[in-house]
Amino acid sequence: MSKNTGRLIGVGTGPGDPELLTLKALRAIGEADVIAHFFKAGRKGNARSIVAAHWPDNAIELPLPYPVTTEIAREEPGYRGAIAGFFDDAAAQVADHLDAGRSVAVLSEGDPLFYGSYMHIHVRLAHRYPTEVIPGVTSLSGCWSDAGLPLMQGDDVFTVLPGTLSLEALTQKLKGTEAAAIMKVGRNLPKIREALTGAGKLEGAVYVERGTMSDAAVMPLAGRNDAPAPYFSVVLVPGWAGRP
Numbered sequence: 001m002s003k004n005t006g007r008l009i010g011v012g013t014g015p016g017d018p019e020l021l022t023l024k025a026l027r028a029i030g031e032a033d034v035i036a037h038f039f040k041a042g043r044k045g046n047a048r049s050i051v052a053a054h055w056p057d058n059a060i061e062l063p064l065p066y067p068v069t070t071e072i073a074r075e076e077p078g079y080r081g082a083i084a085g086f087f088d089d090a091a092a093q094v095a096d097h098l099d100a101g102r103s104v105a106v107l108s109e110g111d112p113l114f115y116g117s118y119m120h121i122h123v124r125l126a127h128r129y130p131t132e133v134i135p136g137v138t139s140l141s142g143c144w145s146d147a148g149l150p151l152m153q154g155d156d157v158f159t160v161l162p163g164t165l166s167l168e169a170l171t172q173k174l175k176g177t178e179a180a181a182i183m184k185v186g187r188n189l190p191k192i193r194e195a196l197t198g199a200g201k202l203e204g205a206v207y208v209e210r211g212t213m214s215d216a217a218v219m220p221l222a223g224r225n226d227a228p229a230p231y232f233s234v235v236l237v238p239g240w241a242g243r244p
Helices: 023-031 046-050 077-099 118-125 139-147 167-175 186-198
Strands: 008-012 034-040 060-066 104-108 131-134 158-162 179-183 206-209 217-220 233-237
Touching: 008 023, 008 118, 023 104, 023 131, 034 046, 034 077, 046 104, 060 077, 077 104, 077 118, 104 118, 118 131, 139 179, 139 206, 139 233, 158 167, 167 179, 167 186, 186 233
Parallel strands: 008 104, 008 131, 034 060, 034 104, 158 179
Antiparallel strands: 179 233, 206 217, 206 233
């Protein structure tokens, strides 16, 4: 690592409510020479919106629009190639600024190393440049706090599951845990409901949409229809069977 290179900083922006930004994240954003952020082309980036009120006037903005999101299935050959190439290019753009001696803060919704896009930059560059990761409030903790739902306690096993798993895999993993959070709900909601039914855990499951945001919604999963869920949605399955 050259002493003249800039510093790479992965900044967790929290799940949506700007008041959940940490003091450390605010300081890093305010001091960065360059601020990079991911977003879906044609839309405002959520991380960019969270920090908008604190955006420094003198920072260079590095927008990184995804080439694809949900337009094609992850299993299709074109998806992985497009995404891998995108992160290669994004890392190269960040590296150009680091090589010029500029510090680069890469914004990440929630926590940078918990399903965060920042980690794709991290694995490509952290071994080459001075790096710091600033944790953020995760989407999951934001959602169960919005729901006021104690999720696990004592010896409960807690499992995070992607709703993209097969019905069989989801059902078996739900049977093997006391508490769970199911992410990547989207069009998988009917399958998730069926898996919870098969695992005997539908009762008590809670659906949270856009947790911590101004338009958040919380309801029993049994009361939610099967229409596709927004990207920022999660299904919570509480454990703690011995609660009073």
